[in-house]
Amino acid sequence: YTWPSPQYDTLEGMLYEGRRSDGSSLAALVHPCRKRSGTLASVPAEWLRFAFHDMATHNADDGSGGLDGSLAYELGRPENFNLGLNQTLSDFEAYPNKYISRADIIAIGAVFAVSTCGGPTIPFRGGRIDTWQAGGTGTPEPQHDLSTLTESFRKQGFNQAEMIKLVACGHTMGGVSSADFPQLVAPDPKSSFPVFDDFDTTPSFDEKVVTEYLDGSTQNVLVVGANKTLVSDLRVFQSDNNATVQGLTDKSVFQSECKTMLGRMLEVVPKGITFTDEITLLPAKVTAAQLTFEKDQMVFKTNFRLTQPINQTANANRNVTLFWCDKNGDNKNCAGGKTNSALPVKKLSDDPNVSPITLNMGLYFINYNYIVPIDTAASITKFWFQVDENDGSKPTTYDNGGNGYVIDQDQVLFVPMLSHVDLVQNTTSDAQTYTNRVGDGFTRNYKLVVAVRDGTNPSRVYADATDVAIQGFAFPLQTQIDFTPDSSIPSQSGYSFYSGKVASAGVQLTLDVHAEAAGQKYTQDFMETQELDNTPYVKPGPVSVTTTTKSSAGRMAVPNALAAAALLVFGAAVVRL
Numbered sequence: 026y027t028w029p030s031p032q033y034d035t036l037e038g039m040l041y042e043g044r045r046s047d048g049s050s051l052a053a054l055v056h057p058c059r060k061r062s063g064t065l066a067s068v069p070a071e072w073l074r075f076a077f078h079d080m081a082t083h084n085a086d087d088g089s090g091g092l093d094g095s096l097a098y099e100l101g102r103p104e105n106f107n108l109g110l111n112q113t114l115s116d117f118e119a120y121p122n123k124y125i126s127r128a129d130i131i132a133i134g135a136v137f138a139v140s141t142c143g144g145p146t147i148p149f150r151g152g153r154i155d156t157w158q159a160g161g162t163g164t165p166e167p168q169h170d171l172s173t174l175t176e177s178f179r180k181q182g183f184n185q186a187e188m189i190k191l192v193a194c195g196h197t198m199g200g201v202s203s204a205d206f207p208q209l210v211a212p213d214p215k216s217s218f219p220v221f222d223d224f225d226t227t228p229s230f231d232e233k234v235v236t237e238y239l240d241g242s243t244q245n246v247l248v249v250g251a252n253k254t255l256v257s258d259l260r261v262f263q264s265d266n267n268a269t270v271q272g273l274t275d276k277s278v279f280q281s282e283c284k285t286m287l288g289r290m291l292e293v294v295p296k297g298i299t300f301t302d303e304i305t306l307l308p309a310k311v312t313a314a315q316l317t318f319e320k321d322q323m324v325f326k327t328n329f330r331l332t333q334p335i336n337q338t339a340n341a342n343r344n345v346t347l348f349w350c351d352k353n354g355d356n357k358n359c360a361g362g363k364t365n366s367a368l369p370v371k372k373l374s375d376d377p378n379v380s381p382i383t384l385n386m387g388l389y390f391i392n393y394n395y396i397v398p399i400d401t402a403a404s405i406t407k408f409w410f411q412v413d414e415n416d417g418s419k420p421t422t423y424d425n426g427g428n429g430y431v432i433d434q435d436q437v438l439f440v441p442m443l444s445h446v447d448l449v450q451n452t453t454s455d456a457q458t459y460t461n462r463v464g465d466g467f468t469r470n471y472k473l474v475v476a477v478r479d480g481t482n483p484s485r486v487y488a489d490a491t492d493v494a495i496q497g498f499a500f501p502l503q504t505q506i507d508f509t510p511d512s513s514i515p516s517q518s519g520y521s522f523y524s525g526k527v528a529s530a531g532v533q534l535t536l537d538v539h540a541e542a543a544g545q546k547y548t549q550d551f552m553e554t555q556e557l558d559n560t561p562y563v564k565p566g567p568v569s570v571t572t573t574t575k576s577s578a579g580r581m582a583v584p585n586a587l588a589a590a591a592l593l594v595f596g597a598a599v600v601r602l
C-alpha cells in the first residue's frame with residue numbers, strides 16, 4: 026500500500042470507519058444488530074437479503090448479472106415485493122460515490138449485517154461496477170420446486186451443497202412477514218405493522234436455524250408452514266437427506282462455512298470486473314489531505330489516524346508531529362536542512378462502535394487533525410509524521426515507505442470555504458433546468474470556487490463532477506463544469522480565483538478539479554463538497570522550523586525529538602514573515 030490510493034482509501038474508510046468523511050454513518054443504521062423502528066424488522070436481515078436478491082440474477086452461462094445494483098430497478102417484481110428491500114435501498118442511497126459503487130455499498134452492507142449480529146467478518150474486496158437498469162430474472166421463490174431452485178443456484182454459480190449452506194447462512198437472521206406471505210404468517214388485525222415469524226429463536230447470526238431444524242423444534246414457516254407449496258427451506262435442507270445441514274451444527278463450523286459461502290456470494294458479479302485487493306485495515310492512515318485557502322490564508326489540512334486497542338487509552342504523553350518540506354526557495358525539499366513541523370490542532374477519539382468490523386477487531390481510532398499555514402511562495406512538496414511516545418522508546422516515523430506523502434501540484438486548488446450550496450425544491454424553476462433530478466426530491470445548486478496559481482496561465486480550468494448518491498438510485502450525475510475567472514473574489518498571495526456552477530439531486534458531489542496549461546494537466550482528485558462554506562473554521566496551529574545539522578537531501582532525516590538540543594524552534598510568524 027502506498028498513499029494516495031484513492032479507491033483503496035475510500036473503501037477502507039467506509040469499511041472500518043463505517044461512514045462518509047462528513048460523519049454520516051452507514052454502520053450506525055445497522056449496528057448494533059438493530060431493529061427498525063415501527064415494524065421492528067431486523068435491519069441486518071434486510072441488508073443481507075438485499076445482497077442476495079441483487080446477486081441472484083447472475084447467469085453463469087453468459088456471465089451477466091450479479092452484484093451490480095440492478096435490484097434497485099427490480100423492486101417491482103413479485104419476488105422482490107418486500108418493504109425491507111425498499112427500506113434498504115433508501116438506507117444505501119447516500120453512501121456511494123466515485124470510488125465506492127452502489128454494488129460495493131450493498132456488499133459492505135452485507136458484511137456489516139453479518140458482523141454486527143455476531144457472525145464472521147467476511148473479507149471484502151471492492152471494484153464492483155453498477156448498472157442503471159434492471160437485469161435478468163432467476164431469483165428463487167418459495168413456491169419453486171427443488172429442480173427449479175437447484176437450477177437457480179447453479180446459474181448463480183453454486184452446487185447443491187453450496188445452495189443448502191447459503192440458505193442456512195441467510196435464514197439465520199430475520200423471518201417471513203405477514204405482509205408478503207399471509208398464507209404462511211397470519212397478520213395481526215389489531216396492528217398496523219406486519220407480523221414477522223423468525224426463522225429461528227435468536228436474532229443473531231448463529232447455527233440455531235440448523236440445530237432447531239434438526240431437533241424438530243424449529244418454528245421456521247419455510248419448514249413447518251401449513252402451506253406445503255411454500256416450504257422451500259424444507260425442500261432445500263432435506264434435498265441431500267440432511268447431510269449438509271448435519272455438517273453445520275457446530276458453532277465454529279457454521280461461522281467458517283458461512284464466511285466462505287457469503288464471501289463467495291458477494292463476489293458473484295457480471296463478467297469483466299476486476300476486484301481490488303482485499304481491503305485490510307491501515308494501522309496508520311493519512312486522510313483528508315488538502316491544500317486550500319481559508320480566510321485569506323493558504324493552509325494545508327490533513328488528518329493522521331492511528332488505531333488503539335479498546336479498553337486501553339492512548340498514552341497521554343504521545344506527540345504526533347506533522348513534518349513537511351517547502352516546494353520552492355532556498356529550502357526546497359528541505360535541502361537547506363530545515364524542516365517545518367506542527368502539532369495537531371485537535372485530537373479526536375472515535376467511539377469503538379464506529380464500524381462492527383473494527384469493533385470486532387478490538388480496535389478504535391484516534392485522529393490527529395492538522396491545519397497549518399503555508400507561505401504561498403515556499404508552498405509544500407511533501408509531508409510525513411512522527412509518533413513519539415515520550416517514554417524513552419524510539420519515535421516511529423510514518424513516511425509512506427520512505428518517499429513521504431507527496432503533494433504533487435499547487436497550481437489548482439479547490440476552495441471549499443469560498444464555495445456555497447443552495448438547497449432548492451425541485452418544483453422551483455431554477456431546478457427545472459436540471460434534467461437529472463428525481464420527482465419528489467431536492468436539487469442542490471452549487472457555486473464552486475478554485476484557486477489558480479499565478480503563472481499557471483491555464484487554457485482551461487474545469488472539474489469532472491460526480492454524484493452517485495441520488496435518491497431512488499436515479500442515473501448518477503457525471504458532468505464537467507468549466508470555471509471562469511471570478512473578479513468578485515480578490516486575488517491573494519499569488520493566486521487568482523475562478524468559479525463555476527453545477528446542480529445535483531444527490532448528496533455526495535465530488536470534484537476532480539483540473540487546470541490545463543501548456544500541455545500540462547494539474548489535478549486535485551476527489552474533492553468533497555459536503556461542508557463548503559459551513560466548514561467550521563479552525564485557526565491554523567503554530568509552526569516550528571527545525572534545523573538539522575546533518576540532513577541528507579532526498580532522504581528524510583527526521584530529527585529524533587523536537588526538543589533535542591540541536592533544533593531551533595520558532596513560531597510561524599517569526600520564520601515566515
Ligand code: HEM
Nearest residue numbers: 070074077109165166167191192195199200201202205257
Ligand atoms: C431457496 C432459496 C431461497 C428462498 C426460496 C428464499 C425465500 C425467502 C422468503 C420467502 C423470505 C421471506 C420474505 C418476506 O417475508 O417477504 C426470505 C427471507 C429472507 N431471506 Fe431468503 N430465500 C432463499 C435464499 C436465501 C439466501 C441464499 C439468503 C442469503 C444468503 C437469504 C436471506 C434471507 C434473509 C436474511 C431473509 C429475512 C429478511 C427479513 O427478515 O427481512 N435467503 N427468504
